[in-house]
Amino acid sequence: VGIDDALVLQAHEEIFEMNNGCVCCSVRGDLIRILNKLAKRRDKFDHILIETTGLADPAPVLQTFFVDEELQEAFQLDALITVVDAKHIMQHLDEEKPEGVENESVEQVAFADRILLNKTDLVSSEEKTAIKSKVKAINKFAEIIECTYGRVPLDQLLGIQAFSLDRVLAQEPDFLEDKEHEHDNTISSVGIERAGECDMDKLQQWLGGLLRDKGADLFRSKGVLAVQGSNERCGGACVRHSLACYLYNRLSLP
Helix, strand or coil, X not given: CCCHHHHXXXXXXXXXXXXXXXXXXCCHHHHHHHHHHHHCCHHHCCCCCCCCCCCCCHHHHHHHHHHCHHHHHHCCCCCCEEEEECCCHHHHHCCCCCCCECCHHHHHHHHCXXXXXXXXXXXXXXXXXXXXXXXXXXXXXXXXEECCCCCCCXXXXXXXXXXXXXXXXXXXXXXXXXXXXXXXXXXCCCCCCCCCCECHHHHHHHHHHHHHHHHHHCCEEEEEEEECCXXXXXXXXXXXXXXXEEEEEEEECC
C-alpha cells in the first residue's frame, strides 16, 4: 500500500512512487523510464533523490546509472547516502543471513559515500564509539555525520560529488555485472486498507500493545488515517519501539 506521496504534504518537488516490486530487482525498468522522462526536463530541477526501502541492496540501483547509455550521458551519480540507526544497527550488522542472501545492512554501509549516524541521543558515548569502529571496519572511506531526527544540512547531502566508480570497482571488480541476488524471505510486509474512521484512543492502545509484545519483530510502520471527530488527516509512524502520531494541518480529507 503506497502512502509516501500522501505523507509528503508541503513539498514543491514531484514524487514518483514505485510500489510493484523491489527497485533493485523487478522495477529497474520503471526506474530507467522515469529517469529518461525526467532527463527531457533537465532544466526543471536541480537534483533527483532516489529513496529505497531499508531492505534494498544498493548495488543494482547504482548499476542502473551505468548500464543505460542515455542515463549515463544525462546524469551524474552524486552520492549514496546511508542512514544508520545507532540504537539498533549492531544487531543487524552481526546478523547471520541464510545461505546466498546478502546482509542488506552491511551492503548499505559498504557502498555508502556518506553515512548519517542517526539517533545518537539514544546511545551512550561508549556505544557510539563501538558503532563507528564497526562501520569504519566495513567502509573506511565514507564520512560519518552524527545526527538526531535525521537533521542534516542539505549542503552536506546534495552536490557533494562523493561517488567514485573507480573506488567501487577496486572493492567490487564485478560491480557492473548484472548478477541475481536474493532477499531475506523471513522479512515481509503487511498492508491494511479499511474504509471509515478510527478511534484514536483505541488505535493508540492497540499500537502500544503491539509494540510492547512484538516490538523486537517490527522494523517500521506508517499510515494515513481518518480520525473520528477531525477533518484533518493524521499520519502515524512507528520505528522499532517508538511511536509518533501527528496531525497534518490545513488538509481536509476527501
